[in-house]
Amino acid sequence: MALDGNLNSLGLAKAPEDTRVVVAMSGGVDSSVVAAELAREGYDVVGVTLQLYDHGAALAKKGACCAGIDIHDARRVAEEMGFPHYVLDYENIFKDAVIDEFADSYLAGATPVPCIRCNERVKFKDLLQTAKDLDADCMATGHYIQRKLGDTGAPELHMAADPNRDQSYFLFSTTPEQLSFLRFPLGHLVSKAETRALANKHGLAVADKPDSQDICFVPDGNYASVIEKLRPGAAEPGQIVHADGRVLGEHRGVIHYTIGQRRGLGIGGQDEPLYVVKLDVDAHKVVVGPKEMLATRTVPVREINWLGDEPFTSRPEWRLSVKLRSTRPPREAVIRPLSDTTAEVELVAPEEGVSPGQACVFYANEGSRVFGGGWIWRGY
Template identity: 45%
Template structure:
């Protein structure tokens, strides 16, 4: 009997994933990852709103008990703090806008948890992500594909998975709609069948990124100048970590017309404001690239691409520039392309790969 370690967040998706694997005949163990301590998020901690709150551990344990398999908790706080929380704070301080879910998948769930599973003699790990993982005999490669429920597609945050990691990973929910998952949970009497999905970054449950960065690093960015597209000073900003590209609300400045954050310059400590039309660009350069469906990009390739989790993929051309850098040129200008975010490229339903926008 094959053994699988299932990452269980306490939510309905990972619970149903574990149940499905049990029903397929796998020997299942549920694992909840303790990723941070209360002091790491201070007063922002809101019980029940984060993915490793006490109630979530209890929900995961309750499901495992009901389904008849073992459940344990792994303490990965140090790993999470170093590779996710610190990276998140450092990126913001450098003027970038990171995606911590991608780094958590890259360094914690599909690295640290996978290695622990292998050490304990498990054949696979599994999660409740909505994605499809298939082996292509002709290509001799594992392919990451979009799931049946396009509205829940999570391939954007999984683009960093390597061939080795994919070879040990199962995504049981890839062929299901979210409605079907909840129905399965309800039929089985699982305690979390109607539990709402988590919407927030787990370690910033109140959504105040700047306050988290100040608490976590002890650093604050000084006030500086708002400038227009020509460099003319418009007023004073409250510190560069308080702003993201495309932001319109909460700027604290009245210009007589809608203004948007178009650029952040750490060296000059300026935030450039412009019109919405100034937010659009047709190309980007990305590095830290991971290719899944191909070993390397031999020639420019027609793809679809997206630069945000919730964005619809857009037609584009991707080219390798050398030195680990790739250029993505869109057919139509894209709004608020942001350094630090990921660009993920697709060939139909197949994830070609992705990287970090420079």
Template identity: 60%
Template sequence: MLDIDLELPGPRSKARVLVAMSGGVDSSVAAALVNAAGYETIGVTLQLYDHGAAIHRSGACCAGQDIHDAKRVAQALGIAHYVLDYESRFREAVIEPFAASYLSGETPVPCVACNQSVKFSDLLDTARQLGAAAMVTGHYVRTRSVGGRRALFRPVDADRDQSYFLYATTAEQLDFLRFPLGDFTKPEVRALAAEIGLSVAEKSDSQDICFVPQGRYSDVIEKLKPNAADEGDIVDLDGRVLGRHRGIMHYTVGQRRGLGISAAEPLFVVRLDAAAKRVIVGPREALATRRFRLRDLNWLGDGDPSAWTEGQEVYARVRSTRPPVKASVSVQAGEASVVLDDSEMGVAPGQACVFYDRDASDARVLGGGVIAQETTNEQACAA
């Protein structure tokens, strides 16, 4: 077993560490590494939503079989393990805002909200109440001390990079958090799990958002907000009506299939106008975006971003599956205006935009925010 150092003061045997265990291979290996390093290890699993309907689902987390798997791993490691019912808090902080955001025409990223409000706020407070010196998760990111505080960096495994989902973590939270998997690749983590003999060594990774069965967001929203969907028009960029829709929550920016309209050329959802109950469609090139605004900024870099009045060069990432690209960011009155060097396709309000200091495997996360309004090349030319 590899030895890890969480860089905590005092003897390891006297340092209590809480490990968030989802029941998957990543958090299980993280717990095993912490325990093998000699820290007093406590595993905690959160029940985040009604797991009755999800107990037989594969590719989910935080419910049913996953809780059982986390218990088995903790027992095999010989560490204490607790299951905490965070269902009501998860609904309040993640699911309800997710539904409201979708109904307003946005494309939210609930994993960011979950990390920000439940895992790295509520659970972190629980860790402190239990006398823990640190909280560990199985995320693929890295932190290290910079100027007396811990800074957030991309991991060794670029294919597993989860820094996009953690940009909203505060500096104070980063000082308490540790991410031991940031120095490993996913194959190495699975090999460690097999070497240790963990029952989850070959368990498949989570694919869907945990509370969205089969990835159908509209099903969840209809359950939470019955009769909330209003019908409206599907229009082209010139405002011509091409058809009708049964609620904008059934559409996302960049969507091509399932529009229910016929046209001479492929059409994509370009914008969602919730106020007018309209779905605006256009050719693929209309999805190209260079300029947009951000709200709810979170800053993890050095200095004060409010000084960026004339534009600061960064690398910006508008989706978790896309690499960072060169951009200029200007900050005024708490909001950021972002101009990308090259257009990105399908940027949508509600998504996150994350800043890095460079495009490299060890790039530092400078912060980010929520995309509030996008300006496509098509719109810019028409303005």
């Protein structure tokens, strides 16, 4: 459906058949529908799937993005819809840009979000450049997020229409330059059922394929086992200590714990519920305490990607909402810039379990606009 008389449905002043679109295809239903819909509209579609890790080993893992079966499914959709499809070996890039940092962050007591780094460093950097090398006019993905044109005509990032599918937390680091080249055709849909209905309309074999679960290279969500394989000897045992200094037990390695964790601590029989409040990596200690110790109002943030209309440092403070975990709603906050890429975030109401390594994403207090975000870098 055209945006106006001169633009095609992707916002470009070209006929669909003269518009080359590289579609990042993971093999799932979302990106498959994007590719199929654009092909049906007459665009010059080129499907690209990334092999991110040894897909021979990954064949046995269901629900993994870009595993062997997913590559097969993406290729099958391309054949069904009649457009070319390529598989690019990004194993080394993915390991260097995502997996190694994931392991090192856990060893440092942080709780990383590798999916954000994958979007930032692999899909929207190397793959986007590959799309340009293929003379594409834009690159489309199956992410649930919206790209809208603001009052100045510049593209803005907005949350998806379906709050249950919104992926803005994982895409906060998308730069204005990248946003000008990217398209997100599913962001306006109000439910996943609509996506599956489109897949059925096109007769795609992946129409009923389950959504991917967990981090793609972490089988069954067992982070510690992956870290131990990547960094042998990383799981050094140590003490579980109360914040008041009492030794309560032993642990198998700091990598088995995260800030805010309550279950599985192995220190039953205490007078009060205890939570992990600090990971002392250097001393190999897991520090636990009562729930109120998890609450914080001040959050330092770095590596900020700012998507506002004015420069980030043009004001002494920004009153926005922030999201500190992908599963939590945005909360009102005051963001005080310290530089172009660092800030102190003061929450209007304290939040529990703020953890280094997680993202702090900025949102408008009203409306759906995403103003970027950064990385939480020091625990409390």
